[in-house]
Amino acid sequence: MKQIGHLELPADLRNVEKKVIRLEYITLVYLTTVVLLMYLVMGNSQAMKTAWLEDLLGMVPAIMYLVAVRHYNKPPNKKFPYGYQRNFSIAFMAGSVALLAMGLYLIVDSSAVLISGDRPTIGSVFIFDKQIWLGWVMILVLLYSSIPAMILGHKKLPLAKKLHNKILFTDADAQKADYTTGFAAMVGIAGVGLGWWWADSVAAIIISLSIIKDGFSDLRNAVFDLMDRHPEHVDGNGRDELIDDLRKHFANLSWVKEVSLRFRECGQVYIGEAYVVPNDPKVEPSKIEEALQELENFDWKIRDVTIMVVNELPEELE
Secondary structure (H helix, E strand, C coil): CCCCCCCCCCHHHHHHHHHHHHHHHHHHHHHHHHHHHHHHHCCCCHHHHHHHHHHHHCHHHHHHHHHHHCCCCCCCCCCCCCCCCCHHHHHHHHHHHHHHHHHHHHHHHHHHHHHHCCCCCCCEEEECCEEEEHHHHHHHHHHHHHHHHHHHHHHHHHHHHHHCCHHHHHHHHHHHCHHHHHHHHHHHHHHHHCCCCHHHHHHHHHHHHHHHHHHHHHHHHHHHHHCCCCCECCCCCCECCHHHHHHHHHHCCCCEEEEEEEEEEECCEEEEEEEEEECCCCCCHHHHHHHHHHHCCCCCCEEEEEEEECCCCCHHHC
């Protein structure tokens, strides 16, 4: 029997993980260039400042993932007998808190600027001895901050589902929808160019609301996972049917009369207990060991299952 608490991904998923790691390093290099360019051209535009901070914050999930992926499969020890699977859950929680906190700060900051009536100014720059409105440069930088991010998001999204990794899914989903932030900031800059001074702050508020929405949703899911909620799909579309399939698997064992399961998410994997009422009260230990051996090949996400033989199923699990 394999060591409990230890996870070794199947060979195909190890290749997926390597691909994700490469994409996350590419993401960090790309976002670094985005953050530098936006800082150089943002001037006193509130929309550009908000988009810049969002892109800066967008580096957090990638960093969190790369830190967690280095430790999640370390063997269990006396200090951490359940292993290090929750590294990803903690990373998801930390990223969510940072996102929500930044969103709340930005909406307060942007609202204060709008209420105070501060009028942003977008000047001009000289490029090859030609005077160009800085707003056009800002829009080009925003396009650069949006289009490659969308491509990266679309590439990472299916990989996040394969690995059942929520911080990776959140990172990919946010990048896939990054065009909304860029579009809102572009509208705000264009509004300033047309003389609508308030458009800049309104665009910043819209971006801030989007950040708050994502941060609150992610934080809610992270807290629920740490509270041992029933396993759900990585995209949040309801309970994972894998647990129902596992219940059917147990029910089909010749020595099992009734079964009830209690599972929770632990990072990328599910751990829990199977309460079994046997056909024969005298169950041989070899039957239980055989059932545990079969689970090793059932699905890679099913880990650390405890089979408990009982006379009747606990009522709270019905």
